[in-house]
Amino acid sequence: MGASLFAIALGGALGALSRYGIGQWVMQAWPKAFPLATFAVNLIGCLIIGILYGLWSSRPEFSPMLRQGLFVGFLGAFTTFSTFSLDALRLMENGEGLMALAYILLSVCVCLLATWAGLSLVR
Structure with a gap:
């Protein structure tokens, strides 16, 4: 359990730093009104989760701790949209x-609606 928590924490830190770095780079390179930084991170995260899911589906001997570190930690901090997309895809596949x-x-x-409600509560 302790090693899994460490893998998730390390992956989460790397995912958050990666999200921040990519976001800063995109905003400096293309400063526009469209939220391109968030879109880019979501797109990259979805590509990565698709690749990793495919690898783990065909190679179950890969470390479960590495999977947790990458899926829950790195991608969880990088973008939750990738997990949302994978969940939707799995439903379709099934x-x-x-x-x-x-x-x-x-x-x-x-x-x-929940985001609007939360914002409305504090305005």
């Missing part, structure tokens, strides 16, 4: 298309 659509729509719409 033939749960309607459930996937509901998950996507509810996640986006309800989370936007």
Whole structure:
């Protein structure tokens, strides 16, 4: 348990620093109104989680601790959108298309509403 927590913490620190670094670089290189930094991080995170999920699916001998460090730690701090995307994809792969659509729509719409509600509470 202690080694897994260390792997998650280390991955989380590296993911957060990577997100910050990429965000700063994108904002300096392309300062526009469109949130390109967040979009870039989400896109990169989704590509990475797809690659890693594919690797782990075909190579189960890979270390579970490394998986936790990368999936939960690094990608969890880098972007939670990648996990959301993988969850939706897994539902689709399992033939749960309607459930996937509901998950996507509810996640986006309800989370936007929750963000608005939280902001409204403090304004």
